[in-house]
């Protein structure tokens with residue numbers, strides 16, 4: 069770089085050289101493209117939100133209670149999402165009761181107990197790959213296992229096409245996500261903390277319970293909430309396990325014994341209404357989407373904020 | 383407290399065994415957690431088993447001429463797999479034209495250019511976008527992307543078309559691509575950037591000539607995982623691409639079409655059981671197995687690339 | 696460095712906990728010839744491996760009771776590795792493996808029947824970096840006794856342990872506050888108090904002062920001096936003056952380069968009374984190291 073060596077060290081000349089080129093066109097163009105990519109993505113999100121809120125606003129303001137509690141109907145003006153919310157609620161219960169304990173338990177085993185053997189590595193790789201299996205394939209699994217094979221248990225009168233089948237299917241669907249995110253949170257616990265526990269004569273479980281889990285708690289919570297949100301938004305597996313796409317008579321679904329009866333859930337309601345040609349369903353769909361988004365995005369946002377908060381504190 | 387061995391003069395192996403109850407509990411807990419971890423193996427086995435049986439029936443019983451017809455109409459015994467396979471490919475190509483540049487661009491910006499404060503606001507927005515359910519994007523693709531973008535680009539195109547579905551899938555895939563790519567970029571050691579700046583390189587040079595090449599395996603992995611996700615996406619296509627009952631072979635993205643995933647959904651949707659000619663039910667599992675194998679292959683190869691980045695740093 | 700090792704004088708057992716006050720203390724044993732007192736540990740041809748890498752080989756030595764034994768030697772010679780064998784902390788490293796014997800009062804610590812958890816209750820450990828639990832001071836101390844199933848008065852244990860660790864006066868009014876709010880030196884003393892709370896016989900310390908300033912270091916050294924009447928202490932240190940100041944016995948390790956591979960294996964060079972080690976070492980390598988001519 070001999071050419072750039074200043075011929076003179078007069079302050080003015082040096083200052084000029086240090087200023088360099090005023091405008092770096094290539095750099096500017098590059099960063100502008102990158103920023104554009106980001107802004108387009110964010111704008112699309114904004115347009116989407118505007119589109120559905122704008123579309124569903126009239127329904128949500130004109131008949132909010134009827135809409136939130138009403139039953140499915142072939143007339144858009146009467147249609148409500150009560151049955152969908154109920155199904156989604158029970159799916160959440162199944163995910164929380166099945167996927168969370170098994171997922172967190174598996175994560176604890178992999179991070180705290182597992183010796184580094186072939187089997188452990190196999191389980192690890194396997195979980196990673198399970199997380200990438202398309203949801204519709206899980207639907208097929210649920211169909212084959214819970215609807216066909218175990219139908220007499222999940223719903224003898226409904227051919228197994230019940231919220232039990234759906235809940236178990238979605239619990240299995242999000243299990244790998246729960247495991248991976250929990251394992252990450254547990255891995256972030258410093259080893260010095262474990263050593264401190266072992267150093268005073270605690271067993272593995274005592275160290276985990278008293279020190280590892282409390283420390284990893286916020287991270288695990290974030291992961292599980294994200295997984296729950298994912299489960300609540302899935303529609304494809306529900307189609308496969310046979311959520312009702314038509315409409316449910318009130319008596320069929322509103323008594324609790326009908327956990328073993330026909331069911332529907334929010335994403336299915338939306339899918340079903342999207343395809344309806346009758347006028348008025350587009351606004352009803354938009355309104356249903358606003359409700360689903362409110363549930364899912366609030367859960368997501370809470371989880372993400374919670375995580376960022378704790379990350380900063382450490 | 384236990385007596386001190388040195389003082390009482392005796393210490394035996396017995397006294398270092400500990401309370402049996404406490405350690406029995408310990409090993410019971412360990413077994414419970416192992417069972418939880420082993421569940422994942424069980425699930426994989428169940429997936430393969432539940433798919434393989436019926437798929438095998440399909441493969442052995444199907445009339446091979448029905449695998450090469452004018453279209454995919456399973457209820458009429460026309461199982462032209464290439465129709466839905468090509469449909470999947472078309473949607474994926476469109477999706478990656480959207481998610482590739484947007485996701486990578488966003489990742490590079492967030493990792494290399496964004497000031498910490500901007501990053502703290504933009505990153506969560508991306509993550510929230512990742513949480514949008516796919517039915518919602520399906521609705522958006524049908525009611526907004528198709529009329530406002532696709533039909534403006536090409537007034538000839540029908541309302542239901544593969545293009546709109548592909549764009550919708552692309553939007554859905556963008557945050558995933560962005561987040562994996564950003565992880566890869568951020569795992570490039572800061573020292574490498576400093577070395578480049580230390581030689582007087584500009585930011586754009588540092589990003590394109592130093593950081594991106596160093597992270598390239600991770601970026602490839604992000605792209606592959608994006609593809610895998612796009613191929614497996616169901617609802618956007620089921621809603622926005624039309625062709626519910628079946629589809630003719632079609633290479634025009636402005637026409638309705640069907641993908642493997644949407645074909646599965648549309649076979650199962652509707653009334654009670656999967657109905658139709660003889661092997662409709664089995665064909666569902668055959669397509670499912672195919673899809674499973676394709677995504678598995680993609681994910682495994684992406685895992686290879688990710689590991690390559692990890693090993694290097 | 697001038698050999699300034701102080702001669703240890705047996706101090707009166709002033710602070711002996713009540714539980715042990717009636718135990719006759721064989722005064723003559725302390726500060727005397729290690730060979731004559733019954734050792735706490737006897738290492739018998741001990742080698743430690745990480746996978747196929749031999750980190751330490753063929754160490755044989757006896758660690759005497761109620762004295763401070765220092766491990767010194769250049770970085771990477773396996774001091775930490777050896778120390779962690781003494782309470783089976785190395786079990787936590789998947790690939791670690793020992794050959795030879797570690798006898799603790801004659802019992803082989805690596806016997807099939809021996810439970811490492813029980814071992815660690817009797818042989819406590821203080822780590823290089825202070826690692827208090829992110830909980831209250833009180834909870835830090837009581838965790839060990841609780842998991843050991845102590846039913847007695849926890850308050851009393853907390854006070855006694857903190858007093859022994861010379862921390863009581865500084866924290867007695869804020870036992871419920873987080874331990875993370877303490878200074879580094881206070882945290883390390885808390886870790887010592889935490890180790891004392893389970894009433895171990897031996898305390899292993901791995902460079903306990905390396906993260907501390909000279910004043911905090913001085914306090915910890917005083918503390919060790921103070922508690923050695925009741926505990927056997929093994930300390931790893933890089934600080935030659937510290938070894939000379941506080942220890943009764945001193946072991947010098949070094950690493951020898953293996954001929955065929957580019958690895959280093961730690962060996963015990965010399966083990967003797969500290970005064971001897973610093974004033975009249977038998978081995979040239981020891982002399983070079985303690986006088987700062989090493990490397």
Ligand SMILES: Nc1ncnc2c1ncn2[C@@H]1O[C@H](COP(=O)(O)OP(=O)(O)OP(=O)(O)O)[C@@H](O)[C@H]1O
Nearest residue numbers: 745750768769770771772773774775776777788959
């Ligand atoms: N967990 C481990 N896995 C593999 N090798 C290890 C592990 N811990 C230590 N080693 C190796 O064993 C050898 C001895 O390490 P050790 O930490 O015992 O040395 P040290 O004398 O304590 O060093 P320092 O004075 O730097 O603390 C080193 O070569 C180290 O690389």
Ligand SMILES: [Mg+2]
Nearest residue numbers: 774775776901
């Ligand atoms: Mg060390």
